[in-house]
Amino acid sequence: MLGACGGDGSHPASTGNAANGDFDPPPIQTRFPEAVTRACNAQSPTLDRIKDEGTLFWAIGATPRFGFKLRDGRWAGVEAQNAAELATLLGVDYDITEYTYDVLARTLITGQADIIGAQLFVTRERAKLIDFSTPYYRAGQLFYVPRDSPYQTIADLNRPSVRFVAGFGTAQLGLAKKYLPRARINGERLTGQLILYEPIAAGRAEATMTDASAMQIIRDEFKHPPLVAVGLNGRVTGRRVSADEMLDPFDVAFGLSKGDPAWKACVDAWVRDLLDSGRMEKRLDYWLAQRVT
Structure with missing residues (x-):
């Protein structure tokens, strides 16, 4: 699936209205396999903090179709749906904050964010600072x-x-x-x-x-x-x-802080389910077809 969805430019253009939020994407998942929920119930500093605070802090880099704001201030796009689905899995709310790409990695190091979901390419330079989840897209x-x-x-x-x-x-x-x-x-x-x-x-x-x-x-x-x-x-x-x-082509993955393997295992289990179920493919196919320039 990663190769098939990896940016071949073949998605037919749709006409969703970015300003008004006139979109009808595939719904997020609300029930998850036992293996996924078990992985996300493990002991982890990050998971414990997320559940104690009741909020998943998601860092995003605004990129049309992956993450963009509607006129009413809500976020839409691939990563906005990813944030909503992971928060649902964890049983918490989510907060999406925009950062420029040159400071995204630092949001994990400083504790401003729990995860980066920003069409983030896996590179050796970034891997010196942060960990990456299983890739979910190839660009x-x-x-x-x-x-x-x-x-x-x-x-x-x-x-x-x-x-x-x-x-x-x-x-x-x-x-x-x-x-x-x-x-x-x-x-x-x-x-x-x-x-x-x-x-x-x-x-x-x-x-x-x-x-x-x-x-x-x-x-x-x-x-x-x-x-x-x-x-x-x-x-x-x-x-x-x-x-x-x-x-x-770059692998695209979620960015995670180093030193918390249980948190990475949770996100990886969720990503594998996203891929195996076809949800991510449908999500990408839908949003990559939208005109939101």
């Missing part, structure tokens, strides 16, 4: 450039004259350094945006990068200038992205 990446620009391939982008931009603290910055060692790579604040479009529209950058699953929505929604995707084989011209076009 392939693509570069995005103005359609009328001369850039046809990644080699075209790997030049000192090219300015690349991605969000502070994101894995895309590291990936750009791998593929574009000669380009000028810069970070900007990424909050609640599908893609860092404004730097390109304003002429401050020639290229950026995001999940391949967003490709068709980016093509349809961003028009001044229109963008195209560039992958390993050059510009992506079809409506679907093939696996051999995507750059270094």
